[in-house]
Amino acid sequence: PRKIIIDTDPGQDDAVAILLALASPELEVLAITAVAGNVPLDLTTLNARKVCELAGRADLPVHPGCAGPLARPLVTAEHVHGKTGLDGADLPEPDMPLQDTHAVDAIIAHVRAEAPGTVTLCALGPLTNIAMALKKAPDIAERLAHIVLMGGAYFEVGNITPAAEFNIYVDPEAAQVVFGAGVPLTVLPLDVTHKALITPDRHHAFAALNSSVGQAVAGWLGFYERFDREKYGSDGGPLHDPCVIAWLLAPDLFTGREINVEIETSSALTRGMTVADWWGVTDRTPNALFIGDLDASGFFDLLTSRLESLV
């Protein structure tokens, strides 16, 4: 299996992404590293452990990461995810421990311990932990196989400001480090996640799984998609973060382009904008596979069938 570390700020869609990874034999989750984002760090570390226990994986190490961005105060998204970050399904308090090792040190240690080119980082929140790891241990850049992240937007611009997507907006300096690190990078922006819509049929399919995982997923997404459905007037809310894991499992469901993407860090108006050279109008070197489209039915079929294997 492919070795991955999931860096995350759960978040209902993060939780579904974690479950998809844990349900997939092609992937070996080495660790989960929590970061502040949708809600503060104390809640993302708690939520990550709740999700592991739901999946029957109390053995997984969950590490606490950075409590705020590299250079700015934290911005959170309770307006989308609720006060707990995981509103919509009540899960028991976890028994499993939170690791003592900081997420940044855990990422560095795993990447150094495994053979070069074998560890993939999956980033589902602000990029603070990953940027810190790259700054503290630059040698990991060439040891990493890949970074796959949910973040940014180009045609389907901003969900936190008119110009920016939440994960990049929260810590644009961290995003700049990650996009400039020279690690093979795949980006799942809003352009694609806003095509992964939780329609009523797809929502019912989770509830129909008749398992505690199915009930939790249906509860979370019922809460979370309300916000986007009202906001965007679409057939359902977008399911962002599971696209990262699905890309690893079934890249043929997605299409995109190798392009240059730069991050705006200085303008107050466009902070965190992903300036994506989709049309190749500059001579800047491509630094990311920027995904623009997906087979939404194929994606939901994959997700639902994988979740069926969890109890």
Ligand code: BDR
């Ligand atoms: C991203 O922001 C968070 O609210 C979601 O979990 C996702 O990672 C979407 O912009």
Ligand code: CA
């Ligand atoms: Ca997230």
